Amino acid sequence: MIRVAIDAMGGDNAPREVVHGAVLAAREYGISIQLVGIPNVIEAELARHETAGLNISIVGATEVVAMDEKPSKAILKKKDSSIVKSMRQVAEGLADAVVACGSTGAAAVAAQFNIGRLPNVSRSAIACEMPTINPRRCLIVDAGANVDCDAKMLEQFGLMGSIVYSGLHNVKSPRVGVLNIGAEETKGNELVQGAYTLLKARKDVNFIGFVEGRDYPMGKVDVVVTDGFTGNVSLKTAEGIAKMTTHMLRQELLSSMRGKVGGMICKPAFAAMKRRVDHDEFGGALLVGLKGVCVIAHGGSRHTAVKNAIRVACDMVRADIVAKIKEAFKDEKQKTGTEAAV
Numbered sequence: 281m282i283r284v285a286i287d288a289m290g291g292d293n294a295p296r297e298v299v300h301g302a303v304l305a306a307r308e309y310g311i312s313i314q315l316v317g318i319p320n321v322i323e324a325e326l327a328r329h330e331t332a333g334l335n336i337s338i339v340g341a342t343e344v345v346a347m348d349e350k351p352s353k354a355i356l357k358k359k360d361s362s363i364v365k366s367m368r369q370v371a372e373g374l375a376d377a378v379v380a381c382g383s384t385g386a387a388a389v390a391a392q393f394n395i396g397r398l399p400n401v402s403r404s405a406i407a408c409e410m411p412t413i414n415p416r417r418c419l420i421v422d423a424g425a426n427v428d429c430d431a432k433m434l435e436q437f438g439l440m441g442s443i444v445y446s447g448l449h450n451v452k453s454p455r456v457g458v459l460n461i462g463a464e465e466t467k468g469n470e471l472v473q474g475a476y477t478l479l480k481a482r483k484d485v486n487f488i489g490f491v492e493g494r495d496y497p498m499g500k501v502d503v504v505v506t507d508g509f510t511g512n513v514s515l516k517t518a519e520g521i522a523k524m525t526t527h528m529l530r531q532e533l534l535s536s537m538r539g540k541v542g543g544m545i546c547k548p549a550f551a552a553m554k555r556r557v558d559h560d561e562f563g564g565a566l567l568v569g570l571k572g573v574c575v576i577a578h579g580g581s582r583h584t585a586v587k588n589a590i591r592v593a594c595d596m597v598r599a600d601i602v603a604k605i606k607e608a609f610k611d612e613k614q615k616t617g618t619e620a621a622v
Contacts, residue, residue, distance in 0.1 A: 281310070281311060281312050281335065282309075282311045282312065282376050282377070282594050282597050282598070283311070283312040283314065283374070283375045283376045283377075284305075284311055284312070284313055284314065284375060284376065284377045284378070284379060284590055284593050284594065285314040285316055285339065285366045285369035285370060285374070285375035285377070285378045285379070286298060286302050286313065286314065286315055286316060286366065286378070286379045286380075286586075286590070287316055287317065287362045287363045287366040287378075287379070287380045287381065287382060287387075288302070288315040288316055288317035288321075288322050288325075288362060289316075289317040289318065289321075289341070289344040289362040289363075289382070290344075290345070290362060290363055290380050290381045290382025290383070290386075290387075290579075291347075291381030291382050291577070291579050291580070291581055292347070292579050292580045293381075293580065293581065293582055294317075294381065294382070295317060295321055295322060295325050296325055296328075297581065297582045297583045297586060298315075298381055298581075298583075298586050299315060299322060299325040299326060299328075299329070300325075300328075300329065300582075300583035300586070301581070301582070301583035301584065301585065301586025301587040301589075301590070302315060302336065302586060302587075302590065303326070303329045303331060303334065303336065304583060304584075304586075304587040305586070305587045305590035305591065306331075306334040306335060306336050307334055308587070309590065309591065309594055311335070311590070311594060312335040312336075312337075313334070313335065313336045313337070313590075314336075314337050314338075314339050314369060314374075314375055315336065315337070315338050315339065316338075316339040316340075316341055316362045316365050316366040316369065317338075317339075317340075317341050317344070317362040318340070318341065318342070318344070318362075319338050319340045322338050323338065326338075339365060339366075339369065341360055341361060341362040341364075341365045342360045343358040343359075343360050343361040343362070344358075344361055344362055345358055345361045345362075345363050345364075345382060345383060345386045345390075346383075347382060347383050347579060349383070349386070351383060351385035351386040351388070351389040351390075352389055354386060355386060355389045355390050355393060356393075363380055363382060363383075363386055363387060363390045364390050364394060366378045366379075366380060366390075367390045367391050367393075367394035367395055367574070368394050370394075370395055370572035370573070370574070371394045371395050371396070371571075371572065376572075376573065376597045377572070377573035377574070377575065377593035377594070377596060377597050378391075378395075378572070378573070378574050378575070378593070379564065379575045379576075379577060379586070379589045379590055379593050380574070380575070380576055380577065381564075381576075381577040381578070381579060381581045381585075381586060381589070382579060383579065384406075384424065384576055384579070387567070387574070387576045388404070388406075388425050388567060388576070391404070391567055391570055391572075391574045392404065392570075395570045395571050395572045395574060396570065396571050397569055397570060397571070398569055398570065398571055398602070398605060398606050398609055399606070399609065399610070400609040400610070400611075400612040401436060401440075401569040401605075401609055401612075402432060402433050402436055403425070403426050403429075403433050403436075403569065404425060404567055404568060404569035404570050405421050405422035405423075405425050405426060405433075405437050405440065405508070405567075405568055405569060406421070406422055406423040406424050406425045406508070406511075406565045406566070406567055406568075406576065407419050407420070407421045407422075407423065407440070407441055407444055407565060407566040407567075407568045408420050408421075408423035408511075408515055408565040408566075409565075410496065410497070410504075410515070410518060411497070412496065412497055412498065412499040413497065413498055413499050414499035416449055416451075416499075416502075418496045418499070418501060418502055418503065418504060419441050419444060419445050419502065419503045419504065420496070420504045420506065420511050420514065420515060421437040421438070421440065421441040421444075421503060421504070421505055421506075421511070421568070422437055422506065422507060422508040422511050423508065423511040423512055423515050423565055424508045424509075424511060424512035424515070425508050425567070426507065426508040427507065427508045427509040427512075428507070428509075429471065429507040429508065430471070430474070431470075431471060431473075431474025431475045431477070431478055432474075432478065433507075434458065434471070434472075434474075434475035434478075434479075434505050434506070434507065435475055435478035435479055435482070436569075436609075436612070437505050437506075438456045438458070438475070438479050438482075438485055438487065438503065438505045439482070439484065439485055439608060439609075439612075440568045440569055440605055440608075441454075441456065441503035441504075441505060441568075442454050442456050442484075442485050442486070442503055443601065443604050443605050443608055444566060444568055444596075444601055444605075445502050445503050447596075447599035447600070447601045447604060448595055448596070448599055448601075449502075451502065453486040454486060454502035454503050455486055455488045455500075455501050455502045455503070456479065456485050456486055456487050456488065456501070456502065456503040456505060457487070457488050457489060457490060457491035457495070457496075457500075457501040457503070457504060457505065458472050458475050458476055458479065458489070458490050458491070458504075458505045458506070459472075459490075459491060459492075459493065459504050459505065459506040459510060459511070459514065460472050460490035460491065460492065461492070462490065462492065463489065463490045463491065463492060463495075464490070465489065465490070467490065468490065471507065472490070475505065476489070476490065479505070484608070488501060491504060493514055497518070529550075563575070563577065563585060563587075563588030563589040563590070563591055563592040564576055564577035564578070564581075564585070564588070564589035564592055564593075565577075566592065566596060566601075568601075568605065569605065570602070571602065571606075572602060573593055573596040573597055573601070573602060575589050575590075575592050575593040575596070577589035
């Protein structure tokens with residue numbers, strides 16, 4: 281049985297929505313759930329649900345890292361916080377995966393300090409799935425963990441992204457591209473040019489060259505490699521465009537009787553489209569390159585998103601992604617000089 285530790289106190293809607301989602305996951309996926317946090321608070325939330333027959337336990341913690349705290353200082357100071365103890369469950373072999381819905385920065389720092397990076401991995405990265413015109417999604421790596429990168433890091437992101445995508449979607453050779461301002465080989469800055477050269481030389485990555493921001497929504501690439509600053513901007517721009525499109529569509533449909541009638545007829549199609557772009561359905565992003573499975577969900581996650589983040593964590597465990605990345609990196613050379621800092 282897969283064991284998933286969850287920071288029950290993290291996120292804008294914790295602990296109510298986190299506990300609710302965890303209960304749903306325990307029931308639907310038949311897994312063991314470890315709710316980490318202040319016991320009496322978690323017990324009060326569990327009492328709101330029918331949990332008979334479910335494998336749910338509580339791991340006590342006395343502190344909580346708030347969303348507005350500086351991650352590095354908070355993690356070092358609050359050693360008995362729910363986020364730190366959640367990560368320790370994986371580090372100590374007491375859980376197979378961890379899910380966190382609080383501060384992304386705090387989760388990333390806590391994971392680095394407690395779970396640790398795999399050998400020869402320069403930096404861990406956030407791998408986030410995005411919708412495309414195809415049923416299968418694409419993966420952006422890095423979506424925000426490392427705002428400053430070098431070419432070697434992007435090369436490693438490409439390799440890790442390829443392994444993750446192949447494992448989760450059963451695709452033998454996913455298409456990997458570097459995000460750039462143009463598809464031509466001569467375009468881009470020193471960073472992407474260096475990453476292009478390194479990835480093109482690899483025989484274990486199906487590298488297709490440079491891709492533009494408009495390419496991945498159209499399904500032209502499976503894994504998009506970029507630095508965390510650009511990846512996060514791209515990710516949030518896409519989220520904003522999706523919300524804008526939905527809002528504008530609703531305005532137009534409600535502006536006339538013909539629009540309202542058409543909206544009623546097309547309601548099932550609109551609902552299906554909403555599911556394809558709804559971040560709640562995606563669950564969470566993967567923090568790849570660690571010695572354990574770590575999924576970071578949106579800070580505003582509600583129970584559906586929490587449940588799906590737990591599903592993503594279980595998929596990672598079943599696909600044995602950590603072991604596959606470790607094997608791929610066993611002979612990988614680290615970048616020269618001092619090893620990258622957290």
